[in-house]
Amino acid sequence: MPGRNPLRMLRKCADWFENRGVYIPGEESRAVDPVRDFGWLMVAWGAGVAVFILLFAFAV
Numbered sequence: 001m002p003g004r005n006p007l008r009m010l011r012k013c014a015d016w017f018e019n020r021g022v023y024i025p026g027e028e029s030r031a032v033d034p035v036r037d038f039g040w041l042m043v044a045w046g047a048g049v050a051v052f053i054l055l056f057a058f059a060v
Helices: 008-019 039-059
Strands: none
Touching: 008 039
16 A cells, blocks of 8 residues: 655645746746746745644644
């Protein structure tokens, strides 16, 4: 029985952000697209906020 990866949902979310844009090598003059360029950072920030809220919820 294969084990379930608890980070699968985070990885799927980050992949969704990255798939919304296509990286073209050598294209340095393009405008910054936050969804494409910072997808992993957005997912990490969202997971951090969720953990922070859960810590306070369990402390009460």
